[in-house]
Amino acid sequence: MECIFCKIVNQEMEAIKIYENDKAISFLDIAPLSNGHSLVIPKYHASNLFDLPRDYWMAMHTALIATSKAIEKVLGFTNFNFMNNHGKYAGQVVFHYHMHIIPREKNDKLTTTHNRNKITLSKETVAQIQKTALLF
Ligand code: 5GP
Numbered sequence: 669m670e671c672i673f674c675k676i677v678n679q680e681m682e683a684i685k686i687y688e689n690d691k692a693i694s695f696l697d698i699a700p701l702s703n704g705h706s707l708v709i710p711k712y713h714a715s716n717l718f719d720l721p722r723d724y725w726m727a728m729h730t731a732l733i734a735t736s737k738a739i740e741k742v743l744g745f746t747n748f749n750f751m752n753n754h755g756k757y758a759g760q761v762v763f764h765y766h767m768h769i770i771p772r773e774k775n776d777k778l779t780t781t782h783n784r785n786k787i788t789l790s791k792e793t794v795a796q797i798q799k800t801a802l803l804f
């Protein structure tokens with residue numbers, strides 16, 4: 669099996685696990701952006717959110733909340749970025765769906781702010797997106 673996160677699920681590869689339930693696991697990121705940076709993964713191989721069966725969503729969020737609250741309580745962080753990189757151009761490197769839990773603090777050197785643009789979508793395009801969203 670190629671997928672490193674499936675290997676962690678199957679205990680073929682080591683990880684420092686924080687939390688586990690029947691459908692999800694969290695563990696420390698091997699190259700943390702901040703103290704306590706963790707990943708939450710489903711115990712199901714889906715390369716991204718679109719391919720993940722819905723019954724895994726709740727388990728993922730249960731793991732996300734338990735892990736973050738534990739980090740808050742033990743490490744004292746009260747601010748987090750909960751993040752998913754979807755696709756290569758969005759920064760995805762491991763193609764097994766995962767959420768990042770990135771603890772944040774005042775004046776840390778991390779950044780999630782970018783230059784913002786004005787909305788350039790026409791009313792017609794927005795209407796088309798709204799109508800299309802109802803199909804899923
Ligand atoms: P992505 O860029 O795909 O959203 O994030 C992949 C994350 O997985 C990175 O933050 C990277 O440090 C982490 N990672 C990659 N390989 C391993 C590993 O073998 N073990 C652990 N614990 N984390 C890993």
Ligand code: ZN
Nearest residue numbers: 671674713764
């Ligand atoms: Zn996998």
